[in-house]
Amino acid sequence: MPRLQPLRRVLPGCRDRILEVAAGFALAAVGLPALAAAPTAVQLQALEAALNGTGALAGVLENGPGLDVTLVELRRRSLLRQFPDARWQISPGAPLRDGRSTVQLQVSGTRDDGPTRYRLEAQQQLVLTSSGGLINGQTVVREQSLLRSGEADLPVSLLIPDAVLTGQRYDVDVLFDEPLEGAVAAGGLVALTGQQVNALESPDLQLGALGGGGLFKSVQAPYTPGTQTWAVLLVHPKGIVSATKRVLVVADKAQLNP
Numbered sequence: 027m028p029r030l031q032p033l034r035r036v037l038p039g040c041r042d043r044i045l046e047v048a049a050g051f052a053l054a055a056v057g058l059p060a061l062a063a064a065p066t067a068v069q070l071q072a073l074e075a076a077l078n079g080t081g082a083l084a085g086v087l088e089n090g091p092g093l094d095v096t097l098v099e100l101r102r103r104s105l106l107r108q109f110p111d112a113r114w115q116i117s118p119g120a121p122l123r124d125g126r127s128t129v130q131l132q133v134s135g136t137r138d139d140g141p142t143r144y145r146l147e148a149q150q151q152l153v154l155t156s157s158g159g160l161i162n163g164q165t166v167v168r169e170q171s172l173l174r175s176g177e178a179d180l181p182v183s184l185l186i187p188d189a190v191l192t193g194q195r196y197d198v199d200v201l202f203d204e205p206l207e208g209a210v211a212a213g214g215l216v217a218l219t220g221q222q223v224n225a226l227e228s229p230d231l232q233l234g235a236l237g238g239g240g241l242f243k244s245v246q247a248p249y250t251p252g253t254q255t256w257a258v259l260l261v262h263p264k265g266i267v268s269a270t271k272r273v274l275v276v277a278d279k280a281q282l283n284p
Contacts, residue, residue: 090162109135176265
């Protein structure tokens with residue numbers, strides 16, 4: 027593991043970019059009952075249209091397990107303030123082992139900050155439920171997002187598991203896919219609290235010099251089931267990469283691969 031040395035001045039204001047990635051999702055993540063009706067294709071089309079501003083969310087969603095319509099609208103507006111051209115896309119996802127259907131939610135957008143353009147790409151795999159008329163519940167199976175700057179997308183790999191057991195030690199690794207070839211890079215990693223994620227608060231994150239082509243850290247999962255959300259910031263001469271990844275913490279091995 028490369029030793030991280032303080033490099034607080036590598037990128038002025040870089041911490042303000044971190045939670046712009048976490049803001050990539052309009053839908054919030056909480057648990058919901060295992061057995062419930064899946065939304066129809068027409069409902070999913072209406073939800074995509076509403077997220078993209080061509081319909082009312084209240085006409086598609088209602089409050090239910092894991093779903094707060096007011097919060098969805100607040101997050102959607104927050105994202106559009108940061109990325110005015112943001113677009114949501116909903117498509118069928120792979121079914122879970124218990125037979126539940128999933129959907130894939132993707133969000134993309136760009137933002138100009140002075141001479142720098144930031145590009146957002148975010149994905150969630152969701153289980154949505156319907157009361158028949160409206161979508162009224164959800165849970166998140168997988169979630170990650172990337173924010174990049176620079177003339178071209180700097181390729182990186184997020185080697186972070188989707189789910190871990192309670193109390194388990196696991197690796198949080200983020201690698202540059204191309205050799206550094208003498209370039210000086212820096213990075214930092216921090217666990218976000220639920221309050222920071224919900225309020226889109228930027229955490230304090232200390233950057234350190236990277237000497238091994240990426241950022242490597244061994245961490246421990248909580249001893250109670252829930253989630254951990256990690257925020258990563260990498261600074262490279264060719265651009266910046268900020269990422270968030272949600273890790274599900276479970277007590278049952280059967281839940282590691284839903």
